[in-house]
Amino acid sequence: AGKRILLVTFGCQMNEYDSELVRAILEKAGYSFVEDEVKADIILLNTCSVRENAHRKVYGHIHEIRHRRNGKPVTIGVLGCMASGLREDLLNDRHLKVNFLAGPDSYKRLPDLIKKAVVSEEKPFDVTLSEFETYADVYPAREKGINAWIAVMRGCDNFCTFCVVPYTRGRERSRSPENILEEVHRLVKDGFKQVTLLGQNVNSYRYKNSDFADLIKTVAQVNGLERIRFTSPHPKDFPEKLLDIVASHPKVCKHIHLPLQAGNDRILELMARTYTQKEFLDLVEKIRAKCPQIVLTTDIIVGFSSETDEEFEDTFQAIQQVEFDSAFIFKYSQRRGTIAERKYPDNVLEKKKTERIVRLNNLQKAISLKKNRAHIGQIQQVLVEGESESDHPEAWFGRTDGNKAVIFPAGRFSSGDLINIRITGASPSNLKGELA
Ligand code: 5AD
Ligand code: SF4
16 A cells, blocks of 8 residues: 555656656656556646646646545645745645645655655655756656657756746756667667657757757667657757758658747847747748758747737738748746746736737648648658547558658558558648558
């Protein structure tokens, strides 16, 4: 008893990856993991604080667990980004009844924290941020599959004024190329076909004299690895050398996530993004000149402090001009501790934010549909991921090199195969096809 854990993950891919680290650390310490909440003695929530609704989800989840337990004891631990920022709140809120906290750099201390939380009334916590912790010595407990996430750097030094990440995850630090390479070799042996190099600011990777382009080149040499992806980059770190390797190396996927955030120069400056609209558009042009088939996706924030209707139109127009293949669009959500919280009031009305997000989503949907339709008739190389859960029971699911989801009928192939698919249909969110 006291040894079965349910681990629930919220937030980004880095959090998914961190949950695999947590699992590895705790399995080694003798804990087992269950899927069923009823069977769990300990529930760990790996949390996100990037926007208010991420927060709300976690609070809601904790209330629900306590309600379902109906007074029966269960130890609840909050891990990850929320733990970093909300130490006092969480420990004092009696309704929440959280038993312990562990921040993103404290996972090695989990066995210790859990032991303390289980045997005493004390609410132990460790939310210290480290300048060195990269978990380079932990091999994550991954589900078998096609893609493996691998964090090559952690933390962020950009301090975009809206963003809480530099505070919840601390300073940038990178793992050594040798250590990463070793893990990739092991992943290939374990049957993975694709790796996605992860970092809050992945293209600012640097270890001694190796930069991100060098790292990609090194990883691409691993035999048996079919595809390399990376996320999330910052537009400021795309030297020629990196663009060239993305454009030219057959294993490096032709997809770049390029977060624009806003299209207006005054807002970009307030956000401390370090580029103007024109500089961003020039970068897009340069990328497309080198690699015409590149798939570009982005993140946008609407309703940042003091954004006027006219300034919002600049974002609208930039999206029209670039024609990203897809975009994640968010309403600005003020985060505690950020520069924006101190300097720029959250003064765009909720109604305005809604209006703007609806307009951009409609625009982007039309663009995505147009972009996806342009693939109809093409033959695309697809990495088969498995049977598709949605839509049709008979359908299979995979991704193009550009990371677009494709649905196609069952055939003589299995998960992990690279197959040629003739694209026959498109929606804003995926492609349909048949074996070519
Ligand atoms: N409010 C809204 N969106 C945000 N993001 C980051 N911080 C905030 C915030 N305070 C968005 C950015 C980022 C993505 C991961 O989340 O667009 O690229
Ligand atoms: Fe959320 Fe950012 Fe933390 Fe990921 S790094 S969990 S997106 S706050």
